[in-house]
Amino acid sequence: MSWRLKLANWLSGGALDKYRERAKLATSEAEQIELQKKSIQSQLERTQLELVQANAQLQISQGLQTELGETQFQLKKIQDENRSCQESLSATKQQLERSYSKLQQTTSDLAKSQDWLQQIDTSVEVLEIKKTLPKQEFNSLWGFGISSPQSQTLATAGSIIVRGWVLGKRNAVEGVKVTYGEQTLLEVAANLPTPIVTQQYPDIPQAANSGFEFPLMVAGIPAATELNLVAVLGDGSTIPLCALTFG
Template sequence: MQVAEGAKILSWRLKLSNWLSNGILDKYQRQIESTKIKSNQTESELNSLKIQLQQSQLELKRALAQLQINQGFQIELGEKQLQLQQTKTQLQQCQTQLQQKQQQLENYQTQFQQTQSKLINSQDWLQQIQAPIQVVEVKRLPQKDFEALWGFGIGSPLSESKAIAGSILFKGWVLGKKSLAKKVRIIYQGKILIETPVEQPRPAIIQHYPDIPAAANSGFETPFSVTAMGSEAELELQAVLEDESIIPLSLIYLKR
């Protein structure tokens, strides 16, 4: 009973104080309650922020872990790119070496073909050399100008003789009358194949023409290759005098 009465007395005192203070106590009381509510809200927001902070920290850890993984991938990617560049460089070097080897191979093939062609030509040339050449006829040509020469003679080749090793020895003499005999030439198909000077000593000719000084060295002599000729050939032997006169001497008919 005393406690209840004490509470009533306190309540009346508060009401009296509030009335005397024009409601200031109620105002403070409401402010305290409002502050408590705001404090509770702030505490709730703080707890929410703590939870968000924890989540953010967790996400940050995950992001850092992913970043480390990505950095590892980037390092590996850089290494792969470096390996790729090295592989490209090696590939270019291999391609260059391949081109060089192909060029060498083409050069070797060209050399082989050339060597093979030379071998075939050598074999043909050898066959031509080994094939005997028959001198079918040595035909003296009639002299149209009797003042051109004292005379001439052919000691080789002779009619119905044979030559081996693809060469024929042309040997004889010619003695100019109106002009000295300077050289003898061999004509084949209208072309001059060889020329040889008239300067060889001929003692036998001096006996026939003792009064002519040029008789002492009126001889000519030269080997002549017939390997490049066909199965049959006609050669013409001509004398060339110092006055550039050309005197046909003989026709030589050859056959393989």
């Protein structure tokens, strides 16, 4: 320090040194403030950068949300189309099942038809006709006769004509039936005109209408099958007449 400054400081009672110390302190504080300012500026710049990055991230997120919404919309559309395809597939499957069932039925019917035609074309012969009228029933009938078929008759078109007459004595004969074992295959009335029987029994009124006639289907009948012809009386009782054996 020069002598003039020392003198001034002495004359001012050390005030100059104090001012100088205060100036240094103010300069130091100014420097610290400048440093703080620079730090705050740097922090502000980082904050602005982070804000920009945050805005960019937000835009990306919003874009992803939009894309997600579009993806969800497309997914729902695909699900709806898939559901529609499944319903269409189910309907098509049901239609195919019905068509297949009809095809199976048609095939089965065709097979049955072919089998039926084959059975019709197969010759069936009347091997034997034998009377089965029990002795204890001889007095129950005036008589009966079978004019068709005869032994050795061949069935045509899968059937034969059964024709004859039966005349009851104690009870009128209402009809005749064909049985196989315990099962009745068919039953017809015995009331057709029979002039020949009338000539044989002119005193019996029922003789004029004691005939019967019916076709008997024998297509496919097993060999050695025996069918029975049975008279049905007015009181509900029955009388065996004859048995027809086919081969």
